[in-house]
Amino acid sequence: MIDFLKKYKAFLIGFLIIIPLFILLDYINVLNIPNDQPVEVIVITVFWALVVGLPIHNYQYLKRKKKAVIGITALFVLFFITIVIDSFMKLPDNPITFILLIIFWCGLAYFLVPNFIKKYWKFIALLYTPLLLYFFYLRLFSGDLEAYLKVKQETPFYIFFLPIPIFFFLWIFEQWKWVQELKKEKSKTELSLLKTQINPHFFFNTLNNLYALTVKNSPQAPEVILKLSDMMRYTIYDGEKETVKISEEIEYLNNYIELHKIRYKKSVEITFNHDIDTNLNIPPLLYIILLENAFKHGIETLAENAFIHINLYEDNNFIYFDIENNFDASELNNSKGIGLQNLERRLSLLYNQQHELSISSKNNIYKTQLKIPKHA
Structure with missing residues (x-):
């Protein structure tokens, strides 16, 4: 008023x-x-x-x-x-x-x-x-x-x-x-900008991994390139859409997980359970930052017995994405990365405070839950 x-x-x-x-x-x-x-x-x-x-x-x-x-x-x-x-x-x-x-x-x-x-x-x-x-x-x-x-x-x-x-x-x-209309257009512009910030941030880390494999002449490099190509295609073309099928997002996350598994020599336990209607629509590239952080600040900090547990499920009104990983507290960087900041800003623009993003850390286990309303 x-x-x-x-x-x-x-x-x-x-x-x-x-x-x-x-x-x-x-x-x-x-x-x-x-x-x-x-x-x-x-x-x-x-x-x-x-x-x-x-x-x-x-x-x-x-x-x-x-x-x-x-x-x-x-x-x-x-x-x-x-x-x-x-x-x-x-x-x-x-x-x-x-x-x-x-x-x-x-x-x-x-x-x-x-x-x-x-x-x-x-x-x-x-x-x-x-x-x-x-x-x-x-x-x-x-x-x-x-x-x-x-x-x-x-x-x-x-x-x-x-x-x-x-x-x-x-x-x-x-x-x-x-x-x-001006606010809506501004939100669209900001969302587009945030997506362009997310994508280079993710691919920068992935290309670093690929570089390490090519330096070692690893036979796994072609497989990594193929998966990276599929992920880039999804990011560039589907990432511009307002919504995608959640099945496509699941496949994208699976590719990311498999890509990382290829290069690990240590003991890593990664589970991804999804009990959800795969025809539901969600905004694209919504979960990748949370998964990326679990690898970067969890598995990367541990020499052995590292794990990431992911659960994607729904109820009548909401979609839940839970991710849990362990980490080495002595190696933990407490600074808030640009990826998470962008995700929070993007969620605010998309859902106008109808979502919940909760993050907790206890006994060297990092837990994150993202709760979003089902897309109309």
């Missing part, structure tokens, strides 16, 4: 200007505020507050648009000329004055909110055309001036101002929608 008020404070300023001004003009008898027509007074006050607030709200836009400023200035000149003509002719609800005022208001709205007017001009015309035709009928064809003034007293003329709040709130809705 506070952010909303800050964004549209110009309209609050409009009220703070118009209300004291109306009171002052009424006090010096320049303006007559009727006490028996509160609805009309409120509607007209809101209308003029919006008129004053719009240029203030669009101040930065007007600074950049000199043509718009010139156009608005010309419109206000037209407005004052219209008022002078109306005062000189002393004709109640002069149709000529009315037409000139319509030109003024339409022109002002177009210069201040051009995109809104272009988008909703049909809706505006649909609301105002019957009202204008009704006015001209009463003013020109309902009889003489006395008959018109009598009808006017019996007719709630504030109906001509009622569409103004409708358009204002419609404009507010358009602003809100634009902000949401």
Whole structure:
């Protein structure tokens, strides 16, 4: 609410200007505020507050648009000329004055909110055309001036101002929608950036492993290259998708595990159990950072009896990824890697705090659980 008020404070300023001004003009008898027509007074006050607030709200836009400023200035000149003509002719609800005022208001709205007017001009015309035709009928064809003034007293003329709040709130809705789309686009951009940060980080470690095998002329090198090729294909093509089948993610993780098993000479126990509907959809590359950390900070630190236990399962509403590994405490680096930071940021963007990522360490065993809602 506070952010909303800050964004549209110009309209609050409009009220703070118009209300004291109306009171002052009424006090010096320049303006007559009727006490028996509160609805009309409120509607007209809101209308003029919006008129004053719009240029203030669009101040930065007007600074950049000199043509718009010139156009608005010309419109206000037209407005004052219209008022002078109306005062000189002393004709109640002069149709000529009315037409000139319509030109003024339409022109002002177009210069201040051009995109809104272009988008909703049909809706505006649909609301105002019957009202204008009704006015001209009463003013020109309902009889003489006395008959018109009598009808006017019996007719709630504030109906001509009622569409103004409708358009204002419609404009507010358009602003809100634009902000949401901007946030969504920003989130997509950040997600894309985070993926590009994750992938090089992972492949940097994998290529180091491959380099060690090629230096030793290991016969396992071709198999590593093939698995790495499959993983790169998944990362580059499937990683750009919003969601993938969880079966594809499982295969990706299995490839990663097998790739690491090839180079280990020590005793390593790795289990990966998955009791889950493989047709479920999840965002791609969601678990690789957690698995990578289990290898990097677990198996890599131990000379023997290293293990990684992985469980992937579901309940009615959530998907769970549990990973547990042991480590050598003397070799543990407590700094938070970029991979985990990126994962946390990505989860926040994807699930808006509907997920849970819990990490614990006890008795040289590292446990991590990622809980995410099932994809719709």
